[in-house]
Amino acid sequence: DAGVTQSPTHLIKTRGQHVTLRCSPISGHKSVSWYQQVLGQGPQFIFQYYEKEERGRGNFPDRFSARQFPNYSSELNVNALLLGDSALYLCASSLDGTGTFEQYFGPGTRLTVT
Amino acid sequence: RKEVEQDPGPFNVPEGATVAFNCTYSNSASQSFFWYRQDCRKEPKLLMSVYSSGNEDGRFTAQLNRASQYISLLIRDSKLSDSATYLCVVNAADSGYALNFGKGTSLLVTP
Numbered sequence: 001d002a003g004v005t006q007s008p009t010h011l012i013k014t015r016g017q018h019v020t021l022r023c024s025p026i027s028g029h030k031s032v033s034w035y036q037q038v039l040g041q042g043p044q045f046i047f048q049y050y051e052k053e054e055r056g057r058g059n060f061p062d063r064f065s066a067r068q069f070p071n072y073s074s075e076l077n078v079n080a081l082l083l084g085d086s087a088l089y090l091c092a093s094s095l096d097g098t099g100t101f102e103q104y105f106g107p108g109t110r111l112t113v114t
Numbered sequence: 115r116k117e118v119e120q121d122p123g124p125f126n127v128p129e130g131a132t133v134a135f136n137c138t139y140s141n142s143a144s145q146s147f148f149w150y151r152q153d154c155r156k157e158p159k160l161l162m163s164v165y166s167s168g169n170e171d172g173r174f175t176a177q178l179n180r181a182s183q184y185i186s187l188l189i190r191d192s193k194l195s196d197s198a199t200y201l202c203v204v205n206a207a208d209s210g211y212a213l214n215f216g217k218g219t220s221l222l223v224t225p
Contacts, residue, residue, distance in 0.1 A: 033212065042118075042201055042215030043158065056212050090157055092213070102148065103213055105157040 004106030012112045021076045021109045025093030032074040035090040086113045117214045124220035137185040137202030146205035192223045
């Protein structure tokens, strides 16, 4: 079975630009979460979606937005990029949004903002 | 104060050694507990869930003490392939079921 997939794998953007990152969860999983990991830190929670609805939001500015589609795939959008947005962006999928089931991570998108 | 705190590390141990990682969490509403392993520049991979009664998976043993809000991971007979960063992870219902990660503890197993 395919695991969580993310695209693109690497991305270089300039300050002020916007970016869209994509994620496809494991087949049968209905919940997708997004995390940001900067070097030397653990992942930080950005959003969780379940059945196309936002179930949780971390402490990130409104420049960050996300959505989930009917096929449970998801997009993370970041506007007005800052140098500090450079990080590994991880998508995780789980069966549902209750926290009962484990979350499985995709390989991530490495974003560099110059 | 961070919600999840781990030993700062790094831990350098010889092959065959036993090593223990500790973790504390601050949210008493935490419901689910995990250890993830992360190799350099890769995604975190679930190592094991942690249950109240403690649980074992081969060379790995996890313990949870809810009263002290403390989680541990014991690795016996360390292998070179165990070298990685180990992330303590806690999930709390009152935070939107988000996973809260510790900063991670780096383990290097040497020949």
